[in-house]
Amino acid sequence: MKLIIGVVFIVVSALADELPLAEQCDEEACQLPDCRCSSTDIPGGLRPRDTPQFVTITFDGGLNTVNIQTYRQELYDKTTKNGCPIGATFYVNHEYTNYNIVNELYNRGFEIGLNSISHRTPPSYWAQADYDTVMAEIGDQRIQMAHFANIPMDAIKGVRLPFLQMTGNSSFQVMADIGLLYDASWSTTANTNPGLWPYTLDYASTQDCNIPPCPTASIPGAWVFPLVAWLDLSGTACTTVDSCFDVPEENDVDGWYRFYISNFERHYLGSRAPFGFHVKEAYFTIYPGARVAFRRFLELLNNLHDVFVVNSSQVIEWIKDPVPVSEYIEQPCWNFVNTRCNHIGCPPLTSEHNQIQYWMEICNICPRVYPWVGNPLGL
Template identity: 40%
Template sequence: CDSNSCSLPECFCPGTKGPSTVSRDDTPQMVMLTFDDAILKEHKKSFDKIFTEDRINPNGCPILATFFVCHNWTEYNIVKELHQHGHEIASHSKTHRMPQSFWTYASYGDWERELEGQRDNINKLAGVPISDIKGARVPYLETGGDAQFQMMTDAGYTYDSSFMTGPFIEGGVWPFTLHYPPSTVYCSNINCPKRSYPNLWEVPLNRWVGPDGRPCPMMDACDRQPKDKDDAKAFFLKNFNRHYRGNRAPFGLHLHAPWFQEGGGFKLNAFAEFLDEILTKDDVYFITLQQVISWMKNPQPKHLTSQFKPW
């Protein structure tokens, strides 16, 4: 990928360098909180504790998250409510079926039934317009190669968020377009796309560093888990600061909602404290993945972000 011939807003090369029009010090720290899988009534406790009226971005707007929703067990009235509050709803497949290898080798038709089928469910059962459902994350992060990405292109998706970056990259990888097939540094999944998909963005999952110093694809998937509230808060802050003090690539908090309820809820309490601490900064924005891509297409220095319409 040659950045001379691949330029914004249409094209962006994968890597740890952000858009060249905004310096690192002028770059707002975007934070992407994402939840995968079914949305149940018992998760509402966590959501209510996280999304309080006083937790706002520096522009005065509420902090937002992206929900990758699958069908089984989902209570669509809660999905509807989340969407009405401004959160983004995206497709995470209809069945989330086993075995994991099904997804790696799924056909074009399988992907259509799964991702498009779930887009229809979200539309019909939660009243979310199809035009608002622009992204997908695949079950188990088992990307389906060209069949998946051709289907997503044909169906008019804006982005996928399923690539796991290589285990040890200095600095986070920025979202990028799929004009060029990604190397294993940017897609360490089994079946990455081999062809060009110029209309699609990829919002990769930058690996976290677990409490034991080992890499994990999602914050709730580390081999060693935080053991108490202080441990959890330190874990969150350490990973946030790798981005905030590093190259300012968007920071992903990717997890499954039940994780917050495990162990008596200490992780949720630690997370609430972590939120309050980083939201005191005037350049930290909790936004949806669609909002991240809007910024990528039209990068704004942080002193102008309060007037940036998509945020």
């Protein structure tokens, strides 16, 4: 069996090096639900006032008993104006992650995405990553995440690359081959007003490439979820909240609230491209005012009739079949199947890559060694 898998992997890997160069988008040929040109145009030709304003809250990194306290306090038991629970997407890396918590977040209706097994430094490792490297870091992590957290593999739809470092065509080809829906790593500072909507890579992208190498090949069905930049207090573009330089003082709740509103309004009063609130949980510890303001900001969003705080993949599902606010608000809430977690605590496991002893909290049977790149299940 291993020999067969190896042969298939080699063949697929070889094909990854022979991708056709993407051509300029043919709008007549590229039609929803399966294809969309890179564009700031609203899907379906809707008017801004008829378009749902989607907000995507995303966090990167490992999940543990410390940061889950923030997520429970700030995200749980909150609903949007249509009565549905709010969404958030967690792009999780493997090291030190508590898989019981992954299962808990999934069973709360939040989306679990991939952020690599190793999250290895320096960023040049990812800039130079070929197809095989990305498959070992991302493709295998999908198997790993589904296994240890006991969540359906097809519920894992998105990836965010470490450090937002693009890998050229490699990561998108891996996505297409293993059935991931979208990538949420590619930042844009040139398409902020109006903002760039998610699109597919069937044709050449018009998005600016801030952290090269960016994809150049035609990779049908692979969706790009652009990270539309914010503007800090000096008007300088920043992709994530915690990367903004000129920000309010750490305890200035009103200042942070106004900061959030000013960036949100650029979307809400404009083309209604999805508004991304991307931040690391630890930032709320450094800037307590930012956390309190986030709570107030979320209350505002949840009381606006045409604003919906959703999981990232829900945005793409709407784009595939865009309907006006009046119809969207009547649609059923996000549907998922709950899964069990047996809450197994594993004794210290030796890591073969660095000889460190790791504890693991998982939902099934303890591995032999600490799982890592090349051995994602620790067999």
